[in-house]
Amino acid sequence: MVTSSSLPLPVIPTSEARTQLPDALRRFRSEGPLARPMVFGGHRRAEGVVIxxxxxxxxxxxxxxxxxxxxxxxxxxxxxxxxxxxxxxxxxxxxxxxx
The missing domain is CATH 1.10.10 (Arc Repressor Mutant, subunit A)
Structure with a gap:
């Protein structure tokens, strides 16, 4: 089982993910399939990921x-x-x- 402490990426709050989504999409367009995903969730617990x-x-x-x-x-x-x-x-x- 993967926990938020074993993730190499920071877990951002859901409210912050909403504001960072346009930047993530720009990164996906420019960097392609290997672009860094966006991990988000409540109380810094990984609950979702955008790839x-x-x-x-x-x-x-x-x-x-x-x-x-x-x-x-x-x-x-x-x-x-x-x-x-x-x-x-x-x-x-x-x-x-x-x-």
Whole structure:
């Protein structure tokens, strides 16, 4: 688990994030997918992050894998079991794409 103390970026208050958003967008436009993200939350606790859209697009396959893993863990906790292909289909994925 990542905590705000282990983040290499400062966590800014939500009210400050609102005012810094235009600057973040300018940075994303000029620096591209590797631009520094903006981490924000209440009481300096990381609750959200704004990243360049191009980076998000690149991360989609990893996010989908994490979603599948999360669902599998949750089902394992409840004793509910099923085939991975059923989980993939439930997410709208074609299991053959991952062979």
């Amino acid at each position: 360049p859209f191009d980076l998000y697009v690149d991360l989609i396959p990893a996010i989908e894998d994490l979603e599948i893993a999360y669902l599998a863990r949750e089902r394992a906790k409840t004793g509910e079991v099923g085939a991975l292909s059923d989980v993939a289909s439930g997410l709208g994925l074609d299991p053959d794409d991952y062979r």
